[in-house]
Amino acid sequence: MQVSQCKVGTILAEDVKTYHRITLVVKDSVLNQYILDRLVDYGLTHVWVYTSDALVPKEETNREKELIQTSYAEAAQVLKQVLRELSLGKKLNYTQITQLSKLVLGNITNRVNVIKYLNNIKDKDEYTYTHCVNVAFYAMLIAKWLNLSNGEIEEVIQVGLLHDIGKVFVPDEILNKQGKLSEEEFDVMKNHVLLGYYSIKELMDISPLIKEGVLSHHERSDGSGYPYGLRENEIHLFAKIIAIADVYDAMTQDRVYKKGVNPFEAFEMFQTLGMGIFDIEVLTVFLKNLAMNLTGLNVILENGERAEIVYVPPYEITKPVLRTGTTFIDMTQSKTKILSIF
Numbered sequence: 001m002q003v004s005q006c007k008v009g010t011i012l013a014e015d016v017k018t019y020h021r022i023t024l025v026v027k028d029s030v031l032n033q034y035i036l037d038r039l040v041d042y043g044l045t046h047v048w049v050y051t052s053d054a055l056v057p058k059e060e061t062n063r064e065k066e067l068i069q070t071s072y073a074e075a076a077q078v079l080k081q082v083l084r085e086l087s088l089g090k091k092l093n094y095t096q097i098t099q100l101s102k103l104v105l106g107n108i109t110n111r112v113n114v115i116k117y118l119n120n121i122k123d124k125d126e127y128t129y130t131h132c133v134n135v136a137f138y139a140m141l142i143a144k145w146l147n148l149s150n151g152e153i154e155e156v157i158q159v160g161l162l163h164d165i166g167k168v169f170v171p172d173e174i175l176n177k178q179g180k181l182s183e184e185e186f187d188v189m190k191n192h193v194l195l196g197y198y199s200i201k202e203l204m205d206i207s208p209l210i211k212e213g214v215l216s217h218h219e220r221s222d223g224s225g226y227p228y229g230l231r232e233n234e235i236h237l238f239a240k241i242i243a244i245a246d247v248y249d250a251m252t253q254d255r256v257y258k259k260g261v262n263p264f265e266a267f268e269m270f271q272t273l274g275m276g277i278f279d280i281e282v283l284t285v286f287l288k289n290l291a292m293n294l295t296g297l298n299v300i301l302e303n304g305e306r307a308e309i310v311y312v313p314p315y316e317i318t319k320p321v322l323r324t325g326t327t328f329i330d331m332t333q334s335k336t337k338i339l340s341i342f
């Protein structure tokens with residue numbers, strides 16, 4: 001479609017790249033006036049959109065929001081029940097896990113709302129269940145952005161739901177301890193990986209890749225992870241995806257003893273600490289797509305002012321462009337800080 005014909009609200013069907021092959025806007029972004037003006041600045045004349053009139057109808061957006069809300073709540077509740085039974089010595093109810101993964105997968109086309117919804121979850125008390133559901137949702141997005149097949153995406157979602165099941169065997173005083181764990185306590189905590197793996201190892205219905213994903217989600221590319229200190233290609237892709245989703249959710253969620261950081265602070269932490277630790281390709285895909293899908297969300301600035309995220313440059317994802325009223329704030333040029341996103 002000709003850029004001059006695009007309306008605000010049109011959805012992109014492909015990434016938009018400059019003539020030097022630099023991504024300007026990712027697929028599935030909803031065009032706003034700021035982005036349209038940038039496309040013109042870059043001399044782009046045509047972009048791929050879903051259909052010429054594929055604006056998101058308001059009713060549809062509301063329906064999608066409800067769908068996430070209900071599937072999220074159901075997933076957290078069922079997972080809580082499944083984990084409780086496991087902690088009482090019963091066998092894991094894998095049929096329910098497969099049903100839950102389908103429920104999560106049902107939100108796959110609804111990325112912007114999924115990201116917004118996850119960003120606004122603040123449930124400190126039910127942390128373990130909500131964390132596993134969040135990781136399952138983020139893992140779905142990453143798998144989708146990596147162009148995995150639907151079957152693989154469903155498996156990755158299941159790894160997300162199951163990755164921390166071993167924590168039901170870790171005492172609460174260690175799980176919820178405020179402050180640093182002692183060395184012995186950390187060893188007990190680390191054991192959740194093996195305990196989780198052992199509780200699904202004998203279940204023949206579960207694919208070996210899912211079991212491996214659960215076992216390896218704390219392995220790190222530089223060999224610094226556990227339980228085996230595996231490196232780069234020794235770690236399966238599913239575990240690499242879960243590792244990133246897991247750490248991102250842990251960074252951004254509030255806990256009883258700490259406040260979560262906002263997504264842009266999390267991106268910065270990944271960029272400074274994460275590059276040698278996580279799989280570089282998976283991390284790059286995750287950061288770029290997640291960042292660019294924050295367009296349309298609102299922020300609160302240091303001075304209490306509210307603004308809307310109108311664009312996130314893919315080459316500088318920690319510095320979005322914001323709009324307050326008719327004024328634009330380019331965070332690459334501004335000293336103001338983003339406090340929270342909603």
Ligand SMILES: [Fe+2]
Pocket residue numbers: 163164192217218
């Ligand atoms: Fe874990």
